[in-house]
Every structure is written in structure tokens, then in C-alpha cells.
Amino acid sequence: MWIKKAISALYAAVFLAALCVGAVISPDGAWAQPSVSTIRFGVHTDKIRLVLEASEKLPVTSFELGEPYRIVLDLPDIDWKVSAEESDKGWGVVAGYRFGQFAPGRSRMVLDLKGPALVDKAFHIAPKAKQPWRLVIDIKATDGAAFAARLSKQEAPKGPAPARAAVLVPPPRPKAAGPQPRKIIVIDPGHGGIDPGAIGRKGVYEKRITLAMAQQLRRELTSRKRYQVVLTRDRDVFIRLRERVAMARAAGADLFISLHADSISNSKVRGASVYTLSETSSDKEAADLAAKENKADLIAGVDLSGESTEVANILIDLAQRETMNHSASFARVLVDEMAETSRFLKKSHRFAGFAVLKAPDVPSVLIEMGYLSNSRDEAQLSTAAYRQKLAEAIADAIDNYFKRRDQTARP
Ligand SMILES: [Zn+2]
Incomplete structure (x- = not known):
């Protein structure tokens, strides 16, 4: 009898735990996933x-x-x-x-x-x-x-809870406590779940590279003891672009870094590039890339009708101007630091209308770490050793960026 009770208690516990994290727990066979x-x-x-x-x-x-x-x-x-x-x-x-x-x-x-x-x-x-x-x-x-x-x-499709209104109504940012509060860095591994992103020549998925890189970068930043790091996703799950922006804002991020590794038809092209938000794209390639990355929600079967105007409103918000300047100055530092480990495209810093960079009050950059359509870039990004070097370069850039900001902020 007690066994039965224990089992039902166990089931209740598993059920509760599953409710808490959205029913993803599948403890070794406790209930088999179809x-x-x-x-x-x-x-x-x-x-x-x-x-x-x-x-x-x-x-x-x-x-x-x-x-x-x-x-x-x-x-x-x-x-x-x-x-x-x-x-x-x-x-x-x-x-x-x-x-x-x-x-x-x-x-x-x-x-x-x-x-x-x-x-x-x-x-x-x-x-x-x-x-x-x-x-x-x-x-x-x-x-x-x-x-x-x-x-x-048809009833409106039931997607995951639509991005909270937080995208439009700014949540109160956590007040800085103490003299040297840790900066909050939100790292956004691109794609995930149903959206694999680019697929490499040898079959490497962009969504896996970006997640592995994000986890290594989190480890590197955490070890420097000056940052609190938040990942928009820590496993293979789809997250809407607006949700990623909303998460950065809800965390009170001081910096938002979206990680990607694109592919193009010309397999000879290789190298990294850094992007920041702008109403006008710096060139056609940047515009095309933004259009491609902005398709993530479409790929996952999300109904986008009725969202475009909101996004447009955010983009032209004047309050964003200062944030865009900060983003651009971080991008410059980033290119300098990354140049020591990575090859870059000719124009290393470009501008375009990436949906994921549209938080009006969080300096945001998107890093294309390389091209999965190029076998050498693909091989490099697939190794933990190369990603570690890249993580150190990005962390150095973050250190320098905040050092400079703190210096200019001082009276
Ligand atoms: Zn991507």
C-alpha cells in the first residue's frame, strides 16, 4: 500500500515539477517521451x-x-x-x-x-x-x-505566449545597488528548436554552434566576476525574435549580444562580421542578411500578421538614438578584439534592420561568427578550442567597452 502512495506522491511531484518548467522534464523514463x-x-x-x-x-x-x-x-x-x-x-x-x-x-x-x-x-x-x-x-x-x-x-493559432507587452512598455530597470554592480550581459544564441538556422557544408547546424558558443562565452564572462550573464535559451528550443528582445529588457541588460553563423551560396566567402541596428542598411548584403535572420519566426510557423507596425514604431523611436550610438561603439571595440583571432569580411561592421536588435534601451549587436557555407569556417566553429579563443576576444571587448563607458561617465 505504501508503495502505491509513494508512487502517486512521486507522480504528483513529477507533475508539479513539469508544470513549473513547462512540462519538459522527462526523468529517466519516468514517463516516456513519444x-x-x-x-x-x-x-x-x-x-x-x-x-x-x-x-x-x-x-x-x-x-x-x-x-x-x-x-x-x-x-x-x-x-x-x-x-x-x-x-x-x-x-x-x-x-x-x-x-x-x-x-x-x-x-x-x-x-x-x-x-x-x-x-x-x-x-x-x-x-x-x-x-x-x-x-x-x-x-x-x-x-x-x-x-x-x-x-x-480559423481561430488565432495558439503559439507560445506572444512576446510580453514589455517590448513596448519598458519594465522598471533594476536599480544599481552598491558601488560596483555587476553588468548584466544577455547572450542570445540564434535560432533553435524547429528553426535550425543555416546548415553547414558538412551538416553542422547553426543553432548548435550558436548555443555552444553562448555557453562558452557565459563561462568566460562568469569567470571574470564582473558580469551577471543571462542566456535567452540554454537548450534546443525555438524562441520568437520579440521574445528575445523582451527577455533582454526584462533582465535589465546592459548589453545584448546575438550570436549567428550564416551561410551563402558562394562557398569561398569566409569571415566574421558585426552588425548593429539602423533604419537604413549599410549595403545590400547587410539588408539581405537582416531579411533572412528576421524570417526565424516565419520558419517556425508563427503568425506575424499585426506585428509589423509595432516593430516599425520601435525602430523610429528617438529614445533609441543613444542606444544605437552605444551599440556602434561596442561593435567597434568588438571588431578590434576579435580581429586578433578571427578573419573578418572586408566591411567588418555593418548596419541593418535586425528585429532582434530592436530593444530601444539596450545596446545590442549581432555577431555573424563566420560562414557555415565555407568549409574552413565551419570546421573552425565546430571546435571548442576556436570558440574558446573567440569567447575570450568577445569578453575582452566587453571589458574594454565598459571601461571606456565608465571613464567617460565620470565627472
Ligand atoms: Zn542566424
Whole structure:
């Protein structure tokens, strides 16, 4: 009897713990995470059939998004035992798909469509003998009018809690206590979860490089005992761009550093570059890069309608002017320090409208550490030893930046 009680107490504890952190805990088998072992598409004359083979019956909700056309499937937290290698092969109206964690305890699959199409049916097939569970989604191509009609009837998709209003209404910044308060540095590893970012020539994911780098940089900064470090994500999870900005502001950040490693079609191009926010881009490449990085929310199947004007308002806020100057001066110090360890592009510091740099009161930079499309950059960024050198260079730049700021602030 006591065993039963103990077990139910244990379950209650696990349940509570799961609630606290958003149901992501899966202590060694305490409850098994469902897994997906196969993703398969079948092209039929009247429909495209998607089949997910899974370890158990997967609850699913779906909705469609326009501009560009997408179908989104929301699923429980899934262990994806499938490769994404053939995900852009194309099947009828489906151009390709992505999958991964979307929010704590939730996975998402996004289908990119070549034209308007709707989920016609979704159903489960129970396993016979030793077969897996199958989740079947039937998709039918349609016309623009029918698609628009479905969208207008559809409830707003339930994404992770939209970025708090904190983005627009400044939260009180923590008051400096004591003579030498630790500076708060927010490090933002780009991409994550369902959004892998760039994929290297040898298959390295940008989201993994940025996270590894962020963790090393946190260790380096913490060891210098002058900083309090906050990461926008500490694991492989998707976070909206506005949420990243909101986290920096809620933490009362003195500096925000977003880490990335891009890829481009020309595999010869290599080197790092540093970006700060500007209403006008310094050149076309910077503008293109910002447009690409700003697509992260789109990639994850987030409905962006109604967000663009807010972002525009933040951008033209005059209060931002001073922050932009601080960002630019940090970028200059950063280029100087990083130049000792890293190759740079010809124009090492550039400007463009990156959504993630739009906190009006937090100096913010975005570092493209190198190109994953270049094999040498990819190999370098994949080693902990190189990332450590880079972490030290960035930390030196942070030291110098605050030293200079404190000197000029003194009467
Ligand atoms: Zn990126």
C-alpha cells in the first residue's frame, strides 16, 4: 500500500515539477517521451498524404498560414528519430517541411506550400501486431478564395505566449545597488528548436554552434566576476525574435549580444562580421542578411500578421538614438578584439534592420561568427578550442567597452 502512495506522491511531484518548467522534464523514463520514427509523403491524384509513424497515439492540432502558404501541425514534445535530409524534396503542393521543438513541452511541424492547400482530414491508425501508431494527415490543394475563407474562420493559432507587452512598455530597470554592480550581459544564441538556422557544408547546424558558443562565452564572462550573464535559451528550443528582445529588457541588460553563423551560396566567402541596428542598411548584403535572420519566426510557423507596425514604431523611436550610438561603439571595440583571432569580411561592421536588435534601451549587436557555407569556417566553429579563443576576444571587448563607458561617465 505504501508503495502505491509513494508512487502517486512521486507522480504528483513529477507533475508539479513539469508544470513549473513547462512540462519538459522527462526523468529517466519516468514517463516516456513519444517518438516519431518515420515521416512519409504519398502523392495521390486528389491529395497529398502525410504519415507520421510514432511510438504512441499523437494528439495533433493543425492550422494554415498565408503569406507564404504554410500548414502547421502542433504536437506534444517529441523525440524526432528521423533525419531532415530529404525534407525539401517536394511532394505535389508541399514544397518541404521542418520539425522540432517549438516551446517547452511542444513540438511543431511546418509544411511549406507551393500554393494554397488545406488540411482535409487528420486521423490515427492503431498499430496491428508490432507496427507503430500512425498519424495521417490528408492535404488538398485549393484556390486562393477557399484558403482565405478557411483562414478567416480559423481561430488565432495558439503559439507560445506572444512576446510580453514589455517590448513596448519598458519594465522598471533594476536599480544599481552598491558601488560596483555587476553588468548584466544577455547572450542570445540564434535560432533553435524547429528553426535550425543555416546548415553547414558538412551538416553542422547553426543553432548548435550558436548555443555552444553562448555557453562558452557565459563561462568566460562568469569567470571574470564582473558580469551577471543571462542566456535567452540554454537548450534546443525555438524562441520568437520579440521574445528575445523582451527577455533582454526584462533582465535589465546592459548589453545584448546575438550570436549567428550564416551561410551563402558562394562557398569561398569566409569571415566574421558585426552588425548593429539602423533604419537604413549599410549595403545590400547587410539588408539581405537582416531579411533572412528576421524570417526565424516565419520558419517556425508563427503568425506575424499585426506585428509589423509595432516593430516599425520601435525602430523610429528617438529614445533609441543613444542606444544605437552605444551599440556602434561596442561593435567597434568588438571588431578590434576579435580581429586578433578571427578573419573578418572586408566591411567588418555593418548596419541593418535586425528585429532582434530592436530593444530601444539596450545596446545590442549581432555577431555573424563566420560562414557555415565555407568549409574552413565551419570546421573552425565546430571546435571548442576556436570558440574558446573567440569567447575570450568577445569578453575582452566587453571589458574594454565598459571601461571606456565608465571613464567617460565620470565627472
Ligand atoms: Zn542566424
